[in-house]
Amino acid sequence: MSTIVEKLRQYSKPGYYDKFDYHWTMTIDLDRCTGCEACVVACQAENNLPIVGEERFAENREIKWIRIERYWEGEYPDIKMGFIPMLCQQCDDAPCETACPVYATYHNQDGLNTQIYNRCIGTRTCAVYCPYEVRYFNWFTYTWDEPLEQQLNPDVTVREKGVMEKCTFCIQRIRIAKDNAKDDNRRRVRDGEVVPACVQSCPTEALVFGNSNDPEAKVSKMMKSPRGYKVLEELHTTPSIVYLTKVQS
Amino acid sequence: MFDHGQPSYADVNKDIISTMLETGPKYWTLLGITVSVAGICFFMPWFYQLIVGVGAAGMNRNAVWGSYLSNFIFWIGLSHSGTLLSAVLHITNSPWRKAIYRSAEAMTLFSLMTAAMFVMVHLGRVWFVHWSFPIPNQMGLWPNFRSPLMFDVMAITTYLTASSIFIYMGSVPDFAAVRDASTGLRRRLYTIFSFGWRGTAREWHTLGWAYTFFAVFVIPLAVSVHSIVSWDFALSAVPGFHHTIFAPYFVTGAIYSGTAGIVTVMYCLRKFLNFERYIGQVHLDSLGKLLITLSLIWTYINILELFSTWYGGTSFELEALSFKLTGFYAPLYWEMLLFCAFVPLLMLFKKIRWSWNKMLVISILINIGMLTERFIIVATSQPRKFLPGAFGYYVPSWIEFSITVGSFAIFATLFLIFIKWVPAISLYEVKETLRPLRRDA
């Protein structure tokens, strides 16, 4: 009886899952970002993102789990360009999660905002509720021309029409790393053992990924930088991605 | 109450039941047209969309919700007049309700069904729609009751159930009258429909009490349904959706467009079923006054919404506001204000309020305005969310236009079937408004 009461008390407390083993976090150093879009391509290859074609792209229906948003400041000729890579912020208080009527998106024990393709019925509410607009809908069932289907990643599902998808922090790689750690009888994954495709491909190392529950991890140190900020923090979505602002001279 | 002299009880039965039993070629032509329009404009494009994917519609990354959802709100709104108005007027004992409530309730039921169709059309994988119902299953998976869409599922199924029961129970004595007036198969069917109703004092008494309780349950239900529909939007952080005024705004808008819908339906019933005797100036006048009141409330809330957005002054909200007032869809916004805020003021004049033709035009204009109102809410807020990098716009595709047209045909089909199966005017409640026959008279 007392355990039931204890459990009920625990479950009626918001955010009780803070204290799990991992809290996957990414830092993006905008001072290092050159806007080369290597991360976009790497993500496309790793996660079986469909090639929508020119026509669909013009209709604004491209699928890019990570995209480089480009902003111009000032008027020509005194003009500056800024980049911001935008991907799923894996918010702790994610607006998209509460919106789903069928639990197709929820928060898992690693602090990840997961998307279950098989459960999705395509109400698209999550995409409306997302302030970062990083959820992408499969408007059609896309196919891969030969021989492109040969490069599909066998670890990642190919999505069909009517399903929402978004950045998973390369959950398949996290999964493999955790399995390896378990095989080696380690309780935790070592820092740097999990590298998402975008982080792996970044030539300037602008992207850093790791477990922020581990104070020794590189990402935890980067997060403490005075340049750090979170996008649209005032909406209280508590994102897991920390941006490091550009050094202004 | 009656423009053309008081009918006798027998006249009431004859006039109203004959519209069900006598079916002319005009009816079959009309039914044929609506069924084929529904098939060609609604179901065929929808099946195409099912095969291809929702991409057949015009929605894109910047506006993942489109006209399907705005039409859904429109039809839910249209459903709000009938049962809600009927229940409120029943509780407050308004005599002018009695001639119009049956068809108003039918309107509720059929617009709810049409709205439900739009949910199906909207969904990306409609073949899994049953996952959003709390059905026990072998996987132990349940829907997420924290989701505003789940509130919607619960509210709309409850509303559909409650309003079907409401209209059915109100019709039971009339089914008995039809049973007594018909022969053969129809008689057998209506014997079943009427539960063997005899009209004893005990039956009337129980029905009266039960009916009042249905009305009492339905009023808060109807208010909650459209509040919940508004929370689909208001519970997000999207500028343009995130207003606390949304629940009363939607409820008012719903009753407003629904009442205008009643005027349109009343006009058609009068015209095609020859109900001039039962639906008269009193009803038109009362509905006109109600429409003016609702239009003023609606306009006030609209102004309030603009004001609070401007007064709040956050850059996101201001951007969404300026897109709404001056952007791509600004002409639609101003059209909506013209049709829903200014045109209804004409009804202040008795001459206009008392003319069936003018009221028909006004009521249709109001509903066009309300259709665009819902579209504007959906289509102007999403493309102006937070990140300027994701700004865009959305234009409906021909499939969406076609399905919108088809939805009206579905509604008309259901209504045409209804008038042949259920007395479109409540027999016994009309009799209640007649002076009882006296020996000395």
Add this chain to the structure above:
Amino acid sequence: MAIMGTFAFEEDFLAAAKNLTSSGFDNISLLSPLPLEEAQEVLGLGKSPVRHYSLAGAIFGAISGFAMAVATSLVFILPTGGRAIITIPPFLIITYEMTILFGVLFTLVGFHFISGLPAWSDRPYLSSASVDKFVVVVEGADGEQAARAETIIRDAGADEVRHVEDGQ
């Protein structure tokens, strides 16, 4: 054996009903094409017990609605949006809707129990009772009592009196 008296006028019908009840006939049915409050008063029908069904349904719906929301969210612990697992405000909306749903359904059941409908077996009935005739039916009266009932009905001004066999 049942006696059926048909009336064209509401007032005669009510007078007959009053006289019958005051003479001790308690198994009478008053058929009318529209609800008559006076007829219900004659039979002494006050507050209908249907309201108990409504209340019971509403309470049942409220409890089961909240219980369903809580129980189903405990089957699998799926945290969403940093909210608690047992999230009270949204569950209250579910409770609200279920209150109304079961309130309506129980009222419907109550209506059927109390009114005795559906009853498709043949009962004493005249089809004109759904148009413009008021009918008094006295059931379970035999011999002398039947004759007495018939006199009362005729005195009140009935157009027609019929004797119907039971189970017909």
